[in-house]
Amino acid sequence: MARFMELGAAVSAHLRQGDTVAFEGFTHLIPHAAAHEVIRQGIGDLTLIRMTPDLVYDQMIGMGLVRRMIFSYAGNPGVGLLRRFRDAVENGWPRPIEIEEHSHAAMANAWEAGAAGLPMAVFRGYKGAGLAGVNPNIRHVTCPFTGEELAAVPALRPDVSFIHAQKADRAGNVLIEGIVGVQKEAVLAARRAAIVTVEEIVDDLGAHPNACVLPRWTIAAIAVVPGGAHPSYAHGYYGRDNAAYIAWDAIAGDREAFRAWMEEHVLGQGPQVFAERVRELRT
Amino acid sequence: MSRQPFSPDEMMTIAAARALRDDDVCFVGIGAPSAACNVARLTHAPGITLIYESGTIGTAPEVLPLSIGDGELCETAVTTVPVPEMFRYWLQGGRISVGFLGAAQIDRFGNINTTVVGDYHAPRTRLPGGGGAPEIASLSQKVYITMKQSRRGFVETIDFFTSFGHGEGGDHRQRLGITTAGPTLLITDLAIWEPDPQSREFTVTSLHPGVTREAVQETVGWTVAFAPGLSETPAPTETELDVLRALKERTRIAHGG
Structure with missing residues (x-):
């Protein structure tokens, strides 16, 4: 049954070193804030699953938290290659990575x-x-x-799945709208826990009868993190920060620049910074 | 006929756009295919159904998306379906008339590599991988490919078979149990290529205005075959150029470029 928790507490309560974990999202609603929290807590030796690993998996790989990755497209959408992923595959830095690649x-x-x-x-x-x-x-x-x-x-059966969604009602039922990707599947396939970050909590989801709603009993924990998908987007809330995706190419292209960026923007921060990051992108 | 000068890139996009029909249901790859598909929609094929792998069916974006899952694709779509449904019902179900792909490497039989340069297990360059392309290539009724010509891209032997084209040529697709037509058109910045009916080797059937046979050969890593009735691609019309340039300009502004 969904419990409303702080993001840090939700991560430490459910995710363990060595787990198989998915942070799903197909360009839209990518759970960046949740992955950053995992990076801050230093939970490593992970097997990551995602169809389209992009910036946030590049970050986790570059921080040495990933042992293995199951994926089908490892690129920076519309920009090019993932340079931390490449460094791990081509040079074993900061550690070698096993890959299981699919379509x-x-x-x-x-x-x-x-x-x-x-x-x-x-x-x-x-x-x-x-x-x-x-x-x-x-x-x-x-x-x-x-x-x-x-x-x-x-079949894909992660220990824990993380997703970001637009909203939850006060009981903990969650609504996803727009490009829904494989998030419903990722939640239902999780063996131990599904953790959802949401833009807001509302009295009534206002969902039409066929909307993508995850009932509260399919979710272990909900954390309210406005802007938690940045630099991807949340349909109806804020647009995609394309400039951030383009800028990532140079940051990730250099090991020192990458480390410095992670110190400043992830390790020394908390989930509360995401709201500010999307302020100018709100629709 | 256009009186304006145009770039090879513009000629490529416009020639690719012309290949699409109003009644096509087109699975759109990101990058060059996306520009061509939207130019088709904004010129001679307003009824075309454009599908992106993010699940957006019948989308009509005002600007070119940076990714296959930009919000505008969803906002302008007839419907947006979950990704498993996209691949199961719509692609596997045989609903796609044209799959439109780009590539990093291509060989003479239209086999595509977007996975690695070098050995798969110890690559010199790790590329993003196939994404939707392996099944787009085998399950769309036919495949169009668009990419710029270069010695790095047009190679004798691709390093990895990300997406199967005509394999070793001839009836190789049928021998693998693939029932779709595969790559039937390759549009580059220099020429239009079509597979030979028997060998399935891509053959130049039309040179873009001002392009020589030598210029085509210089950018290709195998000995190029030219069709007997080699023609010249009609230059972009004023309308085609205006539509493409306006689309690119709207896109540049929207993406803060």
Whole structure:
């Protein structure tokens, strides 16, 4: 049952060293504040899951907290490459990283299988694709009805999933609007806990009957962090800080500049700074 | 015909836009494909359905998105669906008429690499990876590719098969059980390429205005085949150039560039 907590307390109560953890969001509603809190608490040796690891995973990798990453597109959207991720893969800095790489279709299907309590996902994919030759978790099954060969990948079941959402009501039911990505699946697939940061708490979600609402009993903890998705965006609240994504390329391109940036903007800060960061971006 | 000068980049985007039809349902890759698809929508194909992998179906953005999940894609879409549904029902379900992809590396058979330069397990350059492309390439009814020509990009052998085009050529797709047409068009800053009907090797069928065969060959790492009836791509019209430039200008302002 959802408990309203401070973000720091929610993270320390549920996430452990060595966990498999997802911070999901498909360009939209990326839980930056929650990941920054994990970085501050120094919880490491993590296996990270995300379809589109971007800046915040680059930061966690650069801080040496990541042992392994399961993903399908590791880029800075619209800008280019992830330079901390590259440094870890190409040079083992600050530590080597294991990767399990998939396509989006595979990851999306694997999230759905995780939410559905199935051991694996089956889909028509990976035909002729090189990943099938380098990732032993890409296998094939034969349809018992038609004989068609289909791709199979293991379901995604993280210990803990973090998402950011627009709002919760006072009971702890959570509404997500706009590009909803795989967040519902990530919450339902979590084995131990799903933790949600929200823009605000309201009396009434005002949700239409088919809206993406996560009932309060699917969530372990809710923390109110206005602006907590910055520099990604929260539909209806604030826009994407494209300039921050563009600026990240130079910051992440240099180990010293990266460390200095993390000291100033993450390690020496708290969740309260996010509200100020989106002040000029509010819609 | 245009009296204005135009850049090779503009010619590429406009030539790519012209390939799309009003009744296409197009799965749009980010970057160069996104510009071409939106120019098509704003010129000759107002009815086109543009789909981005973030789940936005029938989107009509005023400016080009920086990412495949920008808010405006959702705000202007007919509907926005969850990402698993996007890949399961709409792509896997066979609803996409054209998948429009870019690439870092391409070979003569339209196989694409956006994963690594060098060995996969010890890469010289780790690129972002495939994202949606592996299944866009195999499940869209056909695939268009657009990218600038360079020796680094147009290579004899790609380092990694991120997305399967025509494999080793001929009937390689069919032998793998792939039922879709695969890459049927490659639009670059210099030329338009189409696969040979038998070998499936990409062959230059049209040179952009002012481009020579030599200029095409210089930027390609294999010996280029030119079609017998080689034609010249019509230059951008005033309208096409105006629409593209206005779109780029709105985009520049919106993204604070």
